[in-house]
Amino acid sequence: MTSAVDRRPTAAPSPVPPPASPVRTPPRRLKDRLAGAGFLAPAVLLVAALLLTPFAVTVYRSFFGDGRVSSFTWFTNYGLFLSDPVLAKSIENTLMWVVGTVALPLVLGLGIAVMTNQSGWSRVARLLVVLPYAISGSAVAVVWNFILTTDGAANQALQALGLGSFAQGWLLEWPGNTLVMIVANTWQSTGVAVILFLVGLQTIPPETLEAASLDGADGLRKFWYVVMPQLRTVSVIVVGSSLVNGLKSFDLIWVLTQGGPGRNSETLAVSMYQETFLALRPGAGAAVAVVLTVIVLLASWLYLRRQLTPKGA
Amino acid sequence: MRSTGGTTEQSPHPIRRRTVLAGLGAGAAAALAGGCARGDSTASIPGTTSLANDNATWDAGYVAAGRELKKLTGYALRPLSNPNPTAYTQVTQISLQTTKATDLIKWQSGYNLKQLARTGSLSDLTGLWDAYERKGWVTRSLRDAMSYRGAVYGMPLYQSYYVLFYNTELFDKHGLRAPETWEELLHNAEVLKKSGVTPFVATQSGNWPAYEWFEELVSKVDPVFYADLIAGRARYTDPQAHKAMQIWQDFMKKGWMTPADFDQNNGPAALKTGKVGMFLHGSWQSQGLAAAGMKPGEGFDAFVLPPVDSSTKRSVITEAGVLAVPEKAVSHDAAMANAGNWLNPSVQRVWTDFLQDGSANPQAVTSNPVLARLRKRALREHWTELPRYGQSGPPNLMQGNTDDLGAFMTQAMSSEATLRSMASRASKEWAAWNKDES
Numbered sequence: 001m002t003s004a005v006d007r008r009p010t011a012a013p014s015p016v017p018p019p020a021s022p023v024r025t026p027p028r029r030l031k032d033r034l035a036g037a038g039f040l041a042p043a044v045l046l047v048a049a050l051l052l053t054p055f056a057v058t059v060y061r062s063f064f065g066d067g068r069v070s071s072f073t074w075f076t077n078y079g080l081f082l083s084d085p086v087l088a089k090s091i092e093n094t095l096m097w098v099v100g101t102v103a104l105p106l107v108l109g110l111g112i113a114v115m116t117n118q119s120g121w122s123r124v125a126r127l128l129v130v131l132p133y134a135i136s137g138s139a140v141a142v143v144w145n146f147i148l149t150t151d152g153a154a155n156q157a158l159q160a161l162g163l164g165s166f167a168q169g170w171l172l173e174w175p176g177n178t179l180v181m182i183v184a185n186t187w188q189s190t191g192v193a194v195i196l197f198l199v200g201l202q203t204i205p206p207e208t209l210e211a212a213s214l215d216g217a218d219g220l221r222k223f224w225y226v227v228m229p230q231l232r233t234v235s236v237i238v239v240g241s242s243l244v245n246g247l248k249s250f251d252l253i254w255v256l257t258q259g260g261p262g263r264n265s266e267t268l269a270v271s272m273y274q275e276t277f278l279a280l281r282p283g284a285g286a287a288v289a290v291v292l293t294v295i296v297l298l299a300s301w302l303y304l305r306r307q308l309t310p311k312g313a
Numbered sequence: 314m315r316s317t318g319g320t321t322e323q324s325p326h327p328i329r330r331r332t333v334l335a336g337l338g339a340g341a342a343a344a345l346a347g348g349c350a351r352g353d354s355t356a357s358i359p360g361t362t363s364l365a366n367d368n369a370t371w372d373a374g375y376v377a378a379g380r381e382l383k384k385l386t387g388y389a390l391r392p393l394s395n396p397n398p399t400a401y402t403q404v405t406q407i408s409l410q411t412t413k414a415t416d417l418i419k420w421q422s423g424y425n426l427k428q429l430a431r432t433g434s435l436s437d438l439t440g441l442w443d444a445y446e447r448k449g450w451v452t453r454s455l456r457d458a459m460s461y462r463g464a465v466y467g468m469p470l471y472q473s474y475y476v477l478f479y480n481t482e483l484f485d486k487h488g489l490r491a492p493e494t495w496e497e498l499l500h501n502a503e504v505l506k507k508s509g510v511t512p513f514v515a516t517q518s519g520n521w522p523a524y525e526w527f528e529e530l531v532s533k534v535d536p537v538f539y540a541d542l543i544a545g546r547a548r549y550t551d552p553q554a555h556k557a558m559q560i561w562q563d564f565m566k567k568g569w570m571t572p573a574d575f576d577q578n579n580g581p582a583a584l585k586t587g588k589v590g591m592f593l594h595g596s597w598q599s600q601g602l603a604a605a606g607m608k609p610g611e612g613f614d615a616f617v618l619p620p621v622d623s624s625t626k627r628s629v630i631t632e633a634g635v636l637a638v639p640e641k642a643v644s645h646d647a648a649m650a651n652a653g654n655w656l657n658p659s660v661q662r663v664w665t666d667f668l669q670d671g672s673a674n675p676q677a678v679t680s681n682p683v684l685a686r687l688r689k690r691a692l693r694e695h696w697t698e699l700p701r702y703g704q705s706g707p708p709n710l711m712q713g714n715t716d717d718l719g720a721f722m723t724q725a726m727s728s729e730a731t732l733r734s735m736a737s738r739a740s741k742e743w744a745a746w747n748k749d750e751s
Contacts, residue, residue, distance in 0.1 A: 151572065277399055
């Protein structure tokens with residue numbers, strides 16, 4: 001882990017490793033190479049069979065039409081992103097999910113971790129926040145379904161409080177339905193962000209905090225200039241995993257709205273399922289899958305490349 | 314822990330470690346091979362035919378009907394259930410291409426069956442159907458929904474009516490009776506609404522229920538138009554469709570319908586407790602109402618929606634599940650024998666007793682008194698039987714239009730925009746279907 005403290009340049013390592021001594025590392029014999037390949041084979045075969053081959057088949061399928069006789073149609077299925085308003089809205093919803101699932105767990109997770117990073121009652125509070133993370137996504141969705149349907153707990157509570165005019169079909173109107181689902185997702189996923197930030201907070205050397213205090217840094221300044229830089233790696237992990245989770249959101253949406261009403265709360269992952277298995281358009285579904293995979297890989301690569309590369313490399 | 318630093322150090326027990334690794338490898342390979350091996354659930358078992366289906370709660374009914382079949386053909390039924398309909402569809406379509414297809418499959422009628430039949434994976438049952446027709450064990454009106462290019466590929470598993478269930482006690486309390494005319498229906502709804510009861514169940518939750526009110530209202534405005542519409546001969550933007558949507562909109566505006574996210578699984582309980590007045594659903598829902606503690610004819614009753622204009626011919630929306638025989642069925646002859654005897658009144662009696670729903674055989678007695686009365690009347694008065702909307706067109710068209718109706722129910726789309734969108738999808742999807750057919 002790099003921190004603000006240990007990142008000071010010391011004796012810079014030579015960019016070129018010293019030449020290896022021919023005595024210490026003799027040329028690898030064929031037998032060794034074979035043995036190495038043997039050890040690698042199970043993992044390589046599994047990844048190839050279960051990940052790469054299906055992906056290649058999906059890419060291949062996305063260039064074929066969905067008629068009875070499936071013919072090569074070049075990029076027609078990808079053109080649906082421009083012509084089909086459902087897929088355009090799906091991208092819009094996916095963007096909302098990404099923003100929501102990155103920003104909310106990051107801010108809330110950090111806030112809760114900082115506030116509960118003490119002993120005593122704050123531990124109980126922390127446990128309560130972390131607990132939903134232990135529940136499966138579908139179970140969370142079922143619970144929120146009880147709350148959010150028009151006859152559900154949210155509207156009943158509003159009516160009981162005399163706020164009946166605020167009662168509404170939470171899952172029925174866009175963009176409200178997407179927003180409440182993001183809130184439900186945040187309720188669950190904040191827990192893991194809290195855990196990660198707590199781990200980060202507890203690995204901060206107390207000397208750095210003491211030094212900051214001695215230099216006269218008060219609470220907020222100390223937090224911003226001393227604590228935050230040391231949480232950088234944890235933040236990278238939280239944002240990175242939230243980014244991917246946001247892009248692949250499926251279970252909560254599927255249980256709560258099935259992408260509806262009228263396909264207005266679909267994300268790309270739901271559209272992929274809808275097109276392939278419900279609309280029986282495997283070509284279109286494959287195109288959505290490929291686009292989603294490319295976006296996830298690209299976003300992860302761009303983000304992690306910027307964040308995890310050692311400075312100066 | 315032993316040091317790993319010494320490169321020349323020999324392991325004192327090289328054989329043992331290799332043996333362990335080899336053993337683990339062999340075990341993993343065996344497990345993998347076992348996993349890849351074909352399952353034996355569809356293998357031939359003497360005296361039975363396997364039946365793949367998507368509803369495990371019907372297993373007992375299939376077994377009971379199978380006992381009757383065995384007396385006639387020598388083969389009982391062995392249900393293989395996959396309770397997730399979407400997974401069931403996928404698994405079945407794939408298994409039909411293997412050499413281990415189940416002997417019989419449950420499928421949906423209409424275009425879902427046609428789509429499967431045109432892959433060539435189903436057996437031609439025309440001879441069996443003709444024999445049924447000669448005996449008067451099946452009505453000709455069902456044949457279209459079971460056929461593709463003139464040949465029959467499915468036998469009706471059951472025949473349900475779309476009805477409005479009501480709580481007899483609630484109706485008595487408010488001095489209401491099952492409506493015979495449209496005006497009486499409106500009166501009932503007004504009385505119930507004034508008493509704090511939501512008159513009708515209507516929902517888009519679960520997707521497909523979104524078309525239930527559409528098919529009902531369009532067919533009750535004009536049954537001939539409905540038949541033309543689903544056959545692609547009429548347009549969604551025609552005045553009859555507009556009229557149906559206006560009625561629907563009016564019902565929603567008056568607060569006569571449940572919220573669009575109402576869970577139909579709660580329908581029986583809502584009817585029993587008097588929260589809702591009338592529950593539009595397939596007659597197979599009788600089983601659910603009975604499970605909620607309401608007896609047919611005593612606790613609950615049902616009626617078919619009357620026509621909007623009293624001069625319009627009465628009609629009823631029907632739904633028929635299908636039994637089909639895969640071309641590559643493991644016990645093909647046995648499956649054909651059972652398909653050829655499924656509609657035998659003795660088999661149907663046991664089956665409908667279990668299902669508490671209607672049989673496609675007009676001679677079979679339905680033990681559910683509510684349904685028996687409605688079917689008798691439908692036959693006597695020659696009501697027009699119309700197929701359910703969801704299976705009455707190319708699957709992509711039906712799926713897309715159902716989504717549009719869901720949007721209409723949540724006010725996300727106006728009735729005009731909904732109909733325009735449905736019309737444009739209809740022309741596109743019918744063209745695609747016809748192109749595939751040519």
